[in-house]
Amino acid sequence: MKVIIYTDGSSLGNPGPGGYGVVMKFGQHRKELAAGFRKTTNNRMELLAVIVALEALKRDGLDVLVYTDSQYVQRAVTERWVFGWEKKNFKGKKNPDLWRRFLPLYRKHRVQFQWVKGHAGIPENERCDQLANSAARNPHLGIDKGYEEPASEEGLFST
Numbered sequence: 001m002k003v004i005i006y007t008d009g010s011s012l013g014n015p016g017p018g019g020y021g022v023v024m025k026f027g028q029h030r031k032e033l034a035a036g037f038r039k040t041t042n043n044r045m046e047l048l049a050v051i052v053a054l055e056a057l058k059r060d061g062l063d064v065l066v067y068t069d070s071q072y073v074q075r076a077v078t079e080r081w082v083f084g085w086e087k088k089n090f091k092g093k094k095n096p097d098l099w100r101r102f103l104p105l106y107r108k109h110r111v112q113f114q115w116v117k118g119h120a121g122i123p124e125n126e127r128c129d130q131l132a133n134s135a136a137r138n139p140h141l142g143i144d145k146g147y148e149e150p151a152s153e154e155g156l157f158s159t
Helices: 042-055 071-078 081-087 096-107 123-136
Strands: 003-011 016-026 029-040 063-068 110-115
Touching (some): 003 042, 003 123, 016 042, 016 123, 029 042, 029 123, 042 071, 042 123, 071 081, 071 110, 081 096
Parallel strands (some): 003 063, 063 110
Antiparallel strands (some): 016 029
C-alpha cells in the first residue's frame, strides 16, 4: 500500500507571507499539515510542503506518491536536476537549504512525483491550497530563516 501525499505552497506576493498545506493518506488514515511564514517564496513553500510530509512518515522504506502542482519541485526530481545540483553543492541554485533537507528524506523511501494541474477540482489538492493560503494569512507567522537569513546554511524554520 502506498502513502499518498498532496502538497501545495502559497505566497501572498513573491516574496511575501507564505504557507504550505499537506494532505497525507495511508489506507483509512488521513493527516493534514500546514504552517505559515512571514516572508518567503512560493517555490520554497512548495518544496517545504513535500519535506514536511516526508518528515512526518514514521517508518523508512515506504512507497510514496506525491501529488504536486509545482513543476519546480516535480521536474527537479523527475528530470534529475536536483542530483546534478547536489554534485555541484547547489552552487548558484535557489533554496539549497531546503534541497539539502529534502534529499536524505527522499532517499529513505521510494518516492514518485505526479504533477497535477492546480485549481482543477481535485479535492485533496484544493484542500492543500486552502490550508496553504490560510496558513499564509495567519497573524502568527514563523520566520523562514533560510530565506530571510540566506547566509545561514541551516535554513531552520522557527515558529
